[in-house]
Amino acid sequence: MNAITHPINPDRLVARQQEALQDAGWVRWSLIVIAVGFIGLFICVPLALVFIQAFSKGVEAYWSALSQADTVAAIKLTLLVALVTVPLNTVFGVAAAWAITRFEFKGKSLLTTLIDLPFSVSPVISGLIFVLLFGAEGWFGEWLIAHDIKIIFAVPGIILATLFITFPFVARQLIPLMQEMGSQEEEAALSLGAGGWKTFWAVTIPNIKWALLYGVLLCNARAMGEFGAVSVVSGHIRGLTNTLPLNVEVNYNEYNVVGAFSSASILALLAIVTLILKTILEKKSSR
Numbered sequence: 001m002n003a004i005t006h007p008i009n010p011d012r013l014v015a016r017q018q019e020a021l022q023d024a025g026w027v028r029w030s031l032i033v034i035a036v037g038f039i040g041l042f043i044c045v046p047l048a049l050v051f052i053q054a055f056s057k058g059v060e061a062y063w064s065a066l067s068q069a070d071t072v073a074a075i076k077l078t079l080l081v082a083l084v085t086v087p088l089n090t091v092f093g094v095a096a097a098w099a100i101t102r103f104e105f106k107g108k109s110l111l112t113t114l115i116d117l118p119f120s121v122s123p124v125i126s127g128l129i130f131v132l133l134f135g136a137e138g139w140f141g142e143w144l145i146a147h148d149i150k151i152i153f154a155v156p157g158i159i160l161a162t163l164f165i166t167f168p169f170v171a172r173q174l175i176p177l178m179q180e181m182g183s184q185e186e187e188a189a190l191s192l193g194a195g196g197w198k199t200f201w202a203v204t205i206p207n208i209k210w211a212l213l214y215g216v217l218l219c220n221a222r223a224m225g226e227f228g229a230v231s232v233v234s235g236h237i238r239g240l241t242n243t244l245p246l247n248v249e250v251n252y253n254e255y256n257v258v259g260a261f262s263s264a265s266i267l268a269l270l271a272i273v274t275l276i277l278k279t280i281l282e283k284k285s286s287r
Contacts, residue, residue: 047268047271047272050261050264050265050268051261051265051268053257053258053261054258054261054262054264054265056257056258056261057258061258062258062262062265065251065256065258065259065262065263066262066263066266068259069239070238070239070242070247070250071247071259071262071263073238073239073240073242074242074243074244074246074247074263075244075266077155077158077240077241077242077243077244078224078243078244079224080155081155081158081159081162081223081224081243082220082223082224084159085159085162085163085166085219085223086166086216086219086220086223088163089163089166089167089169089170089219090170090212090215090216090219092167092170092171093167093169093170093171093172093173093174093212093215093219094170094174094212096111096115096171096175097170097171097174097175097178098178098204099111100112100171100175101175101178101179101183102178102183102186112175115167115168115171115172116168116172117168118164118165118166118167118168119168122228123161123165123226123227123228123229124228124229124231124232126161126164126165126228126229127161127228127229127230127231127232127233128232130151130152130157130160130161130164130229130232130233131152131232131233134151134152134157134160135152136152138152152233152235153233153234153235153237153241154235154240154241155240155241157233157234158230158233158234158241158243160233161226161229161230161232161233162223162226162229162230164229165222165223165226165229166219166222166223166226169215169216169218169219169222170212170215170216170219171215172215173211173212173214173215173218174208174211174212174215177208177211178208181207181208185203185207186199186203186204189202189203210281210284213281214278214281214282217274217277217278217281218274218278220274221270221271221274224243224244224267224270225245225267225270225271226243226245227245227246227249230243230245230246231246231249234246236250238250244263244266244267245267247263248260248261248263248264248267251263
Protein backbone atom coordinates (compact mmCIF):
# COMPACT_ATOMS: atom_id res chain seq x y z
CA MET A 1 0.00 0.00 0.00
CA ASN A 2 1.51 3.29 -1.09
CA ALA A 3 1.97 6.01 1.50
CA ILE A 4 -0.12 9.09 0.87
CA THR A 5 2.02 12.22 0.73
CA HIS A 6 0.47 15.61 1.42
CA PRO A 7 1.77 18.61 -0.50
CA ILE A 8 3.53 21.22 1.63
CA ASN A 9 1.88 24.62 1.68
CA PRO A 10 4.64 27.18 0.95
CA ASP A 11 2.85 29.94 2.85
CA ARG A 12 2.50 27.71 5.91
CA LEU A 13 6.16 26.76 5.68
CA VAL A 14 7.23 30.41 5.59
CA ALA A 15 4.97 31.18 8.54
CA ARG A 16 6.54 28.34 10.56
CA GLN A 17 10.04 29.57 9.71
CA GLN A 18 9.16 33.07 10.86
CA GLU A 19 7.67 31.72 14.10
CA ALA A 20 10.83 29.73 14.72
CA LEU A 21 12.97 32.84 14.28
CA GLN A 22 10.83 34.97 16.59
CA ASP A 23 11.12 35.05 20.35
CA ALA A 24 8.14 34.42 22.56
CA GLY A 25 5.91 37.40 23.26
CA TRP A 26 6.88 37.61 26.93
CA VAL A 27 10.58 37.68 25.97
CA ARG A 28 10.09 40.59 23.57
CA TRP A 29 8.04 42.60 26.03
CA SER A 30 10.48 41.90 28.86
CA LEU A 31 13.39 43.20 26.78
CA ILE A 32 11.40 46.27 25.74
CA VAL A 33 10.47 47.08 29.34
CA ILE A 34 14.08 46.65 30.49
CA ALA A 35 15.43 48.87 27.70
CA VAL A 36 12.82 51.61 28.24
CA GLY A 37 13.27 51.45 32.02
CA PHE A 38 17.05 51.73 31.69
CA ILE A 39 16.80 54.72 29.35
CA GLY A 40 14.25 56.42 31.57
CA LEU A 41 16.21 55.84 34.78
CA PHE A 42 19.69 56.72 33.59
CA ILE A 43 19.01 59.27 30.81
CA CYS A 44 15.56 60.84 30.91
CA VAL A 45 15.30 61.28 34.70
CA PRO A 46 18.74 62.96 35.12
CA LEU A 47 18.03 65.16 32.10
CA ALA A 48 14.68 66.23 33.56
CA LEU A 49 16.29 66.91 36.94
CA VAL A 50 18.73 69.33 35.31
CA PHE A 51 15.88 71.55 34.15
CA ILE A 52 13.88 71.07 37.37
CA GLN A 53 16.83 72.25 39.46
CA ALA A 54 17.64 75.07 37.05
CA PHE A 55 14.11 76.49 37.35
CA SER A 56 13.64 75.53 41.00
CA LYS A 57 13.65 79.19 42.10
CA GLY A 58 11.78 80.57 39.13
CA VAL A 59 12.51 81.92 35.69
CA GLU A 60 13.98 85.17 37.05
CA ALA A 61 16.56 83.30 39.13
CA TYR A 62 17.39 81.18 36.09
CA TRP A 63 18.04 84.17 33.84
CA SER A 64 19.86 85.95 36.64
CA ALA A 65 22.23 83.01 37.00
CA LEU A 66 22.89 82.93 33.26
CA SER A 67 23.48 86.69 33.26
CA GLN A 68 26.30 86.51 35.79
CA ALA A 69 29.55 87.89 34.41
CA ASP A 70 31.45 84.62 34.97
CA THR A 71 28.75 82.58 33.24
CA VAL A 72 28.60 84.95 30.27
CA ALA A 73 32.40 84.78 29.98
CA ALA A 74 32.26 80.97 30.14
CA ILE A 75 29.63 80.85 27.37
CA LYS A 76 31.71 83.18 25.18
CA LEU A 77 34.87 81.14 25.74
CA THR A 78 33.04 77.89 24.95
CA LEU A 79 31.74 79.35 21.69
CA LEU A 80 35.20 80.71 20.83
CA VAL A 81 36.83 77.32 21.38
CA ALA A 82 34.19 75.63 19.21
CA LEU A 83 34.53 78.25 16.46
CA VAL A 84 38.27 77.63 16.29
CA THR A 85 38.48 73.88 16.76
CA VAL A 86 35.56 72.69 14.62
CA PRO A 87 36.71 74.30 11.32
CA LEU A 88 40.31 73.17 11.91
CA ASN A 89 39.23 69.62 12.64
CA THR A 90 36.91 69.67 9.62
CA VAL A 91 39.81 70.58 7.32
CA PHE A 92 42.04 67.97 8.98
CA GLY A 93 39.34 65.29 8.83
CA VAL A 94 38.66 65.79 5.12
CA ALA A 95 42.38 65.90 4.30
CA ALA A 96 43.15 62.81 6.38
CA ALA A 97 40.22 60.85 4.94
CA TRP A 98 41.23 61.84 1.40
CA ALA A 99 44.85 60.80 1.96
CA ILE A 100 44.00 57.48 3.61
CA THR A 101 41.33 56.40 1.12
CA ARG A 102 42.86 57.70 -2.12
CA PHE A 103 46.62 57.18 -1.76
CA GLU A 104 49.12 54.54 -0.71
CA PHE A 105 52.09 55.87 1.26
CA LYS A 106 54.49 54.90 4.00
CA GLY A 107 53.05 55.53 7.44
CA LYS A 108 49.44 55.16 6.34
CA SER A 109 48.66 52.66 9.08
CA LEU A 110 50.45 54.88 11.60
CA LEU A 111 48.31 57.86 10.58
CA THR A 112 45.15 55.77 11.00
CA THR A 113 46.32 54.70 14.46
CA LEU A 114 47.12 58.26 15.50
CA ILE A 115 43.66 59.41 14.45
CA ASP A 116 42.19 56.94 16.96
CA LEU A 117 44.62 57.96 19.72
CA PRO A 118 42.28 60.43 21.51
CA PHE A 119 39.69 57.64 21.80
CA SER A 120 42.13 55.45 23.74
CA VAL A 121 43.80 58.10 25.93
CA SER A 122 42.06 59.61 28.93
CA PRO A 123 41.26 63.32 28.42
CA VAL A 124 42.94 64.08 31.75
CA ILE A 125 46.13 62.42 30.52
CA SER A 126 45.87 64.44 27.30
CA GLY A 127 45.71 67.66 29.29
CA LEU A 128 48.65 66.57 31.43
CA ILE A 129 50.73 65.96 28.29
CA PHE A 130 50.17 69.59 27.22
CA VAL A 131 51.19 70.76 30.70
CA LEU A 132 54.40 68.72 30.46
CA LEU A 133 55.09 70.24 27.05
CA PHE A 134 54.09 73.89 27.48
CA GLY A 135 53.96 74.41 31.25
CA ALA A 136 56.46 76.52 33.16
CA GLU A 137 58.48 73.38 33.97
CA GLY A 138 57.75 71.72 30.63
CA TRP A 139 59.99 71.02 27.66
CA PHE A 140 59.22 74.36 26.00
CA GLY A 141 58.45 76.25 29.20
CA GLU A 142 61.64 78.34 29.39
CA TRP A 143 61.41 79.38 25.74
CA LEU A 144 57.75 80.34 26.08
CA ILE A 145 58.44 82.38 29.24
CA ALA A 146 61.37 84.10 27.55
CA HIS A 147 59.13 85.15 24.65
CA ASP A 148 56.17 86.04 26.92
CA ILE A 149 53.89 83.40 25.37
CA LYS A 150 51.23 81.84 27.58
CA ILE A 151 49.67 78.54 26.55
CA ILE A 152 48.91 76.68 29.77
CA PHE A 153 46.32 78.39 32.00
CA ALA A 154 45.31 80.49 29.01
CA VAL A 155 42.98 80.28 26.01
CA PRO A 156 45.61 78.76 23.62
CA GLY A 157 46.03 75.78 25.93
CA ILE A 158 42.27 75.20 26.06
CA ILE A 159 42.07 75.32 22.26
CA LEU A 160 45.01 72.91 21.88
CA ALA A 161 43.53 70.43 24.35
CA THR A 162 40.11 70.61 22.67
CA LEU A 163 41.69 70.18 19.23
CA PHE A 164 43.41 67.01 20.36
CA ILE A 165 40.29 65.53 21.94
CA THR A 166 38.01 66.25 18.97
CA PHE A 167 40.15 65.72 15.87
CA PRO A 168 39.11 62.07 15.21
CA PHE A 169 35.38 62.75 14.82
CA VAL A 170 35.25 64.12 11.27
CA ALA A 171 37.92 61.78 9.90
CA ARG A 172 36.33 58.70 11.46
CA GLN A 173 32.96 59.49 9.84
CA LEU A 174 34.47 60.04 6.38
CA ILE A 175 37.06 57.25 6.10
CA PRO A 176 34.64 54.25 6.00
CA LEU A 177 32.27 56.06 3.63
CA MET A 178 35.00 57.12 1.21
CA GLN A 179 36.48 53.61 1.23
CA GLU A 180 33.07 52.17 0.35
CA MET A 181 32.49 54.77 -2.37
CA GLY A 182 35.74 54.12 -4.14
CA SER A 183 37.27 56.58 -6.61
CA GLN A 184 35.49 55.63 -9.85
CA GLU A 185 33.37 58.80 -10.04
CA GLU A 186 36.36 61.04 -9.32
CA GLU A 187 38.47 59.24 -11.92
CA ALA A 188 35.67 59.64 -14.43
CA ALA A 189 35.48 63.38 -13.75
CA LEU A 190 39.24 63.73 -14.15
CA SER A 191 39.17 61.78 -17.41
CA LEU A 192 36.52 64.19 -18.73
CA GLY A 193 38.83 67.12 -18.13
CA ALA A 194 37.78 68.34 -14.67
CA GLY A 195 40.54 69.66 -12.47
CA GLY A 196 41.36 68.42 -8.99
CA TRP A 197 39.51 71.17 -7.13
CA LYS A 198 36.48 70.99 -9.42
CA THR A 199 36.31 67.23 -8.95
CA PHE A 200 36.53 67.67 -5.20
CA TRP A 201 33.74 70.25 -4.99
CA ALA A 202 31.48 68.79 -7.69
CA VAL A 203 31.88 65.06 -7.04
CA THR A 204 33.46 64.28 -3.67
CA ILE A 205 31.72 66.83 -1.43
CA PRO A 206 28.15 66.01 -2.65
CA ASN A 207 28.80 62.32 -1.96
CA ILE A 208 30.14 62.84 1.56
CA LYS A 209 28.17 65.91 2.67
CA TRP A 210 25.84 64.13 5.12
CA ALA A 211 28.64 62.15 6.76
CA LEU A 212 30.72 65.33 6.88
CA LEU A 213 27.93 67.26 8.60
CA TYR A 214 27.45 64.35 11.00
CA GLY A 215 31.13 64.42 11.95
CA VAL A 216 31.09 68.21 12.34
CA LEU A 217 28.03 67.92 14.60
CA LEU A 218 29.72 65.38 16.88
CA CYS A 219 32.94 67.40 16.90
CA ASN A 220 31.07 70.56 17.92
CA ALA A 221 29.16 68.78 20.70
CA ARG A 222 32.37 67.32 22.13
CA ALA A 223 34.22 70.64 21.85
CA MET A 224 31.53 72.46 23.84
CA GLY A 225 31.15 69.70 26.42
CA GLU A 226 34.79 68.70 27.00
CA PHE A 227 35.76 68.76 30.67
CA GLY A 228 38.75 66.54 31.53
CA ALA A 229 41.51 67.89 29.30
CA VAL A 230 40.29 71.48 29.57
CA SER A 231 40.15 71.22 33.36
CA VAL A 232 43.84 70.33 33.49
CA VAL A 233 45.12 73.11 31.21
CA SER A 234 42.71 75.92 32.13
CA GLY A 235 43.75 76.79 35.67
CA HIS A 236 40.08 77.52 36.54
CA ILE A 237 40.55 81.30 36.31
CA ARG A 238 37.14 82.89 36.73
CA GLY A 239 36.01 84.96 33.79
CA LEU A 240 39.09 84.03 31.76
CA THR A 241 39.68 80.28 31.36
CA ASN A 242 36.51 78.67 32.66
CA THR A 243 34.43 77.08 29.92
CA LEU A 244 30.78 76.21 30.47
CA PRO A 245 31.43 72.70 31.86
CA LEU A 246 34.03 74.10 34.26
CA ASN A 247 31.60 76.85 35.28
CA VAL A 248 29.09 74.13 36.24
CA GLU A 249 31.69 72.51 38.51
CA VAL A 250 32.69 75.81 40.15
CA ASN A 251 29.11 76.81 40.92
CA TYR A 252 28.19 73.38 42.22
CA ASN A 253 31.24 73.25 44.53
CA GLU A 254 30.17 76.62 45.92
CA TYR A 255 26.62 75.28 46.55
CA ASN A 256 25.17 77.61 43.92
CA VAL A 257 22.70 75.00 42.75
CA VAL A 258 20.66 77.25 40.45
CA GLY A 259 23.81 78.67 38.85
CA ALA A 260 25.29 75.22 38.30
CA PHE A 261 22.14 73.69 36.81
CA SER A 262 21.38 76.79 34.74
CA SER A 263 24.73 76.39 33.01
CA ALA A 264 24.17 72.64 32.79
CA SER A 265 20.79 73.24 31.12
CA ILE A 266 22.53 74.90 28.18
CA LEU A 267 24.73 71.84 27.75
CA ALA A 268 21.66 69.61 28.10
CA LEU A 269 19.87 71.58 25.36
CA LEU A 270 22.95 71.20 23.20
CA ALA A 271 22.83 67.44 23.78
CA ILE A 272 19.14 67.26 22.84
CA VAL A 273 19.64 69.31 19.66
CA THR A 274 22.68 67.16 18.82
CA LEU A 275 20.64 63.96 19.16
CA ILE A 276 17.85 65.31 16.96
CA LEU A 277 20.24 66.49 14.25
CA LYS A 278 22.23 63.25 14.59
CA THR A 279 19.10 61.21 13.88
CA ILE A 280 18.25 63.34 10.85
CA LEU A 281 21.78 63.15 9.46
CA GLU A 282 21.94 59.39 10.01
CA LYS A 283 18.81 58.97 7.90
CA LYS A 284 20.18 61.27 5.21
CA SER A 285 23.53 59.48 5.23
CA SER A 286 21.93 56.02 4.99
CA ARG A 287 20.01 57.13 1.89
